[in-house]
Amino acid sequence: MSKVIKFLQGNEACVEGALMAGMRFYSGYPITPSTEIAELSSEKLPKVGGKFIQMEDEIAGIAAAIGASLTGKKAMTATSGPGFSLKQENIGYATIAEIPLVVVNVQRGGPSTGLPTSPGQGDVMQAKWGTHGDHPVICLTPDSVKETFDLTIRAFNLAEKYRTPVILLTDEITGHMREKIEIPDVSELEIYNRIVPEAGDDYKAYHVDDGDIVPKMAPFGGGFRYHVTGLMHDETGFPSNSTQNADVLIKRLMGKIEDNKEDIITYEAYETEDAEYLILSYGGTARTAKAAVKKLRAEGIKVGLFRLITVWPFPEEQVRALSEQVKDILVAELNFGQIKLEVERVVKGNANVRLCGKANGEILTPEELIKAFKEVL
Amino acid sequence: MSDQLELRLSGSGGQGLITAGIILAEAAIRDQKNAIQTQSYGPEARGGASKAEVIISNEAIDFPKVTIPNMTFALTQVAANKYISDVSKDGTVIVDDSIELPEGIVAKHIYKLPIIEAARNDVGKEIVANIIALGVIVELTKIVTKESLEAAIMARIPKGTETLNQMALQKGYELANQSK
Structure with missing residues (x-):
């Protein structure tokens, strides 16, 4: 220790x-x-x-x-x-x-x-x-x-x-x-290692065993013979043009992430419990947002911060739930509104969604963000 | 936020001001405080104007960049023109004595000290100007304890340069004391 x-x-x-x-x-x-x-x-x-x-x-x-x-x-x-x-x-x-x-x-x-x-x-x-x-x-x-x-x-x-x-x-x-x-x-620390197959003759490189999320992964060159390709492939790993097979594979690839969103998505909700307004941010810019939220809270304004830690898959449910609670969501990011678009998609008009963004190489200051925020008051 | 100290060190790329900023922040951490260090520089490896910013606080530091510095420091004219004038009115400005201060600069204390000259002539190596600068800054502002500063310097410098850097640090203290 x-x-x-x-x-x-x-x-x-x-x-x-x-x-x-x-x-x-x-x-x-x-x-x-x-x-x-x-x-x-x-x-x-x-x-x-x-x-x-x-x-x-x-x-x-x-x-x-x-x-x-x-x-x-x-x-x-x-x-x-x-x-x-x-x-x-x-x-x-x-x-x-x-x-x-x-x-x-x-x-x-x-x-x-x-x-x-x-x-x-x-x-x-x-x-x-x-x-x-x-x-x-x-x-x-x-x-x-x-x-x-x-x-x-x-x-x-x-x-x-x-x-x-x-x-x-x-x-x-x-x-x-x-x-x-x-x-x-x-x-x-919790360290996760890929599941590898036991020795045997019947290894199918892309077959998912019952109870597993993904196929067991044999170290290539370690004794198991298998094929790896960027083409759509069947369970053996060899290419397949079958639309039926492609359907199974692409759905499995999408599903392994979609079905485990709860495990993958993390976020920080800061002062959101009684929030009437929300600032949503992520990465380095979220520090500006947190400083701004602290200053606004000191003025008695009920504003909270939702910080993305997992950007993709997007925490849709959490953001949608907050959009039913707050009047306005201000997205702070160093671009011209990429995540703002996603927030708009997710909140479906429940709350007003605005952008405080720039892309000139400077970081957003708390003062800039507060000024943009106060336009809604 | 009132107990938060914001510092900006600037100079030409290669003068070691970013290292000096790191050492100051590490000294603050040795003093059991929070510190954050950021920097900005151009694409060139040498030359240009570079700055290191350090925030020292007893609390968590959210916004990582300096807004109104309590102290600004510059070793070159280009850096001084760019990076020292927004100092807080009750703050401190320290520059090398080769620098002509930008017009209209307002601060509680302004010091012009022969830092580069002392590095070149008294210590014998211009490369230690950044360590002299640290001695000057800490002696004049007491932003970190001398014990922590010395420990932080010794932990950062290459082996075999201890005596040289110790000399430079003492020279910094001396320059500061002469100017008081």
Whole structure:
């Protein structure tokens, strides 16, 4: 039970969390503002018997991580906006081939190479829809250094449990900010490892046994012969053009996330119990929102904060329930209203939904947010 | 919020002001306080204007950036022009003596001290200007205890540079005391 107090950047905390979760492989291509994740992984992985590879580009960065994960290692890659765009096809590949993986996107100002050293939150819809085709997504977003540590571990756990890539969507604010963090002993943490099959002749790589959520995953090259493809496939893993088969597979992929939303979705509801107004925010911007809520509460205004911790799947039920209680929802985000759209969809007109957003590389200040909030009073 | 201290250190990229900010925050944590450090810099690795911001508080710190700094510090003219003027009226401004103060700056205390010159001539290495700066800042403002500052410096610097950094820190204290 040894607790260690450190003063770390969010990016550093991400690596500490990944190592505790069991990461033993990192491949990527360094990009600001995520570079510290690659740098620290390169330093620390060899010391625990892991591997670090700097690949030739962003695409190879995620591809190698997918390969490593297939062989049984817990793998991670990290990037920022332009690199996240390049990784999209392989995110889809890992989704359909059901390969656990953690993809970190430390968001900066976009589009394109945009503002490399400044924060943004313009990739939340890309996290959901960036790769083509219908697919489920798990995406988590932290608001502090400690939560970056915690959510990195959770990202690995969810990736292993649901055999899917998990996107850890941080931003330059939490990625580069340094805060005090108490690192727990690994014995205090819940670590989930993928279920592997017992030795035998009848292994079907994509057959879900009764009582399991996902197929058991044999380490590729470890003795089990099976096929892995981005094409629609049957239980053996070999491609199949059968529409019937495709229907079963895509519904299973969607269902394994949809049916377990309660396990996956987490959020913070702060001062929402008696709230007449709501500010909804996430990531680094949620800190601005919390400061604003505290100031507004001090003025006697009944306002609460709903903070997304799981962005996808979206906490629809929780937000809808609050929309029946409050008059107005102000969404604070560093983009032009990506989550505001989702909130509007979910609340179905129950409450007025407004946006306080910008995308110029500056973070929202509590004063800006309070000013935008007070327009409703 | 009234017990919250907001500090901004600025200079040219490579002068070690971000390291200085980290050390100040770590010293505050050693003093059993909360601290948060943020930074902003351009895409270049050297040069440009860089700033490190530190917030020290007895309570949880929500908004991580400095709004009205209680202290601003600059080592270069470019940084001073950009980053020191919004200091609180009852705050403190500390700059290198090579700097011409921007017009209209209002603060309770303004200090111009030969930090870079002392690093170059008295300690012999310009690279320790950031440690001299820490000595100056802590001696003048008492924002962290000297014990915590020294422990935080020793924990951050490369092995083998202890004596050099100790000299620089003492030089900082000395410059501050001479200016009082």
